[in-house]
Amino acid sequence: MNYDLVIIGAGPAGLSFACSLRNSGLNIAVIEKQSRQLLADPPIDGRDIALTHLSRKLMQQQGIWGRIDPGEISPIQRAEVIDGDSPYTLAFDTPSDNTDALGFLISNFRIRKAIFEEFDSLETVTLIDNTEVSRVSTDDRGVTVTLASGDPIKASMIVAADTRFSASRRQMGISSDAHDFGRTAIVCWMEHQQSHHQTAFECFHYERTLAVLPMSGNLSSIVITAATDQAETILDMKQTSFNQDIEKRLNGRLGTMKQKGKRYPYPLVGVHANRFFTRRFALIGDAAVGMHPVTAHGFNLGLSGQDLLADEMSTAISQGRDFWHPTVLARYQQQHMLSTRPLYHGTNSIVSLFTNDSLPATLLRKAVLRLSNNLPPVKWVITQKLMAKNQVKLKLPALLDRYTRVA
Ligand SMILES: Cc1cc2nc3c(=O)[nH]c(=O)nc-3n(C[C@H](O)[C@H](O)[C@H](O)COP(=O)(O)OP(=O)(O)OC[C@H]3O[C@@H](n4cnc5c(N)ncnc54)[C@H](O)[C@@H]3O)c2cc1C
Known part of the structure; x- marks a missing residue:
């Protein structure tokens, strides 16, 4: 089988990338371990995704946003960061300039369903489902993707969207910076007595963090992060004790709380690849x-990254250049790393500052909250990251033309 491009992984990044290339003229195959049926009707996984304005714009452009019932899109109008039992909060409000929200919360299974519907309407892509990729290799003439069955697929380029534990990334010799937080996120939905007024809460308690994100009506998405050795205890808690515990950690802000549905665990490991491409291969x-989910950037970065790569590849095609050329891929890497590096390391620093109970860390945490609250530029930078509607695109052709060496 021969294609122009093989995408490994039909998660949100892989599928939206295929959607972004719909007018590129490329003959694309997407290879996925899961079945088409599971992709078309994904089960609830307890994950709710906070989306930025840029993500909304990209999803609107791709025809994905319109496939989600507006009643399932919950605007986040205010965010409060709470430090332990201190009454002091760092608060972010939606600016009063006709902006409708700081961001938007949508359940992951609904986003995945909408992306798959849009992907499934494309005529230029082939989904090879129920199929695992076991090996990838590239040379100057093209790429070979070997399936678990042993069958080879030939193409001009591979784009890997095969999870943070990407096997193809390792096979291609791309190193990464990985951080095992030794913590697990436990997510669920909870109904509450009082309205959340579209407010998201991030509560940093001593041994745990608790994020409460507003869904439709009096329902919130709960994300607890705790040391992994405590995760089982939290998962096994009786419902009444669990309800009371969350109510207490929120200082009764939402009145009585009641869990709805199941609790789902996600062990937390952060990974940043040290480069995003090598010969005829991109991540x-x-x-x-x-990313660690505390700053809610993983999906958002995935969406903006695939858009940057699709844009570079489409431009190359329209100019009669090779879409897999190292210059094209280097341009993508340069632009995407501009946002990913600071966000990745910044998020990891926030996690260590807010989960460290030593006296210096506690004092520094209080100072950071007060500084952020009282220094308008700090708040502005954080709010802009959520509300910016356009990609930051660099114009560095001369520099990049020399940056074509592939490791
Ligand atoms: C609790 C939690 C809360 C989160 N909240 C937010 C949030 O609020 N905002 C936000 O922006 N992000 C959030 N995220 C992050 C977000 O969920 C992820 O960044 C996003 O789902 C990643 O999508 P992906 O397509 O890159 O990878 P994945 O969804 O992991 O998809 C990868 C696909 O590749 C397939 N695959 C893997 N290997 C192979 C192979 N060898 N052959 C064939 N197929 C293969 C897999 O089956 C899978 O379908 C959260 C994450 C968690 C855990």
Whole structure:
């Protein structure tokens, strides 16, 4: 089988990348371990995704946003960061300039369903489902993707969107910076007595963090992160004790709380690839950068990264250049790393500052909250990251033309 491009992984990054290339003229195959049926009707996984304005714009452009019932899109109008039992909060409000929200919360299974519907309407892509990639290799003439069955697929280029533990990334010799936080996120939905008024809460308690994100009506998405050796205890807690515990950690802000559905565990490992491409091979989504969920950037970065790569490849095609050329891929890497590096390391620093109970860390945490609250530029920078609607695109052709060496 021969294609122009093989995408490994039909998660949100892989599928939206295929959608972004719909007018490129490329003959594309997407290879996925899971079945088409599971992709078309993904089960609830307890994950709710906070989306930025840029993500909304990209999803609108791709025809994905319109496939989600507006009643399932919950605007986040205010965010409060709470430090332990201190009454002091760092608060972010939606600016009063006709902006509708700081961001938007949508359940992961609904986003995945909408992306798959859009992907499934494309005529230029082939989905090879129920199929695992076991090996990838590239040379100057093209690429070979070997399936678990032993069958080879030939193409001009591979784009890997095969999770933060990407096997193809390792096979291609791309190193990464990985950080095992030794912590697990436990997510679920909870109904509450009082309205959340579209407010997201991030509560940093001593041994745990608790994020409460507003869904439709009096329902919130709960994300607890705790040391992995405590995760089982939290997962096994009786429902009444669990309800009371969350109510207490929120200082009764939302009145009585009641869990709805199941609790789901996610062990937390952050990964940042040290480069996003090598010969005829590029990384997108979590395979490029897998973030800790506390700053809610993983999916957003995946979406903006695939858009940058698709844009560079489409430009090359329209100018009659090779879409897999190292210059094209280097341009993508340069632009994407501009956002991923600071966000990845910044998020990891926030996690260590807010989960460290030593006296210096506690004092520094209090100072950071007060500084952020009282210094308008700090708040502005954080709010802009959520609300910026356009990609930051660099114009560095001369520099990049020399940057074509492939490791
Ligand atoms: C609790 C939690 C909360 C989160 N909240 C947010 C949030 O609020 N905002 C945000 O922006 N992000 C959030 N994220 C992050 C977000 O969920 C991920 O960044 C996103 O789902 C990654 O998408 P992806 O397509 O890159 O990878 P994945 O969704 O992991 O998809 C990868 C696909 O590749 C397939 N695959 C892997 N290997 C192979 C192979 N060898 N052959 C064939 N197929 C293969 C897999 O089956 C899978 O379908 C959260 C994450 C968690 C855990």
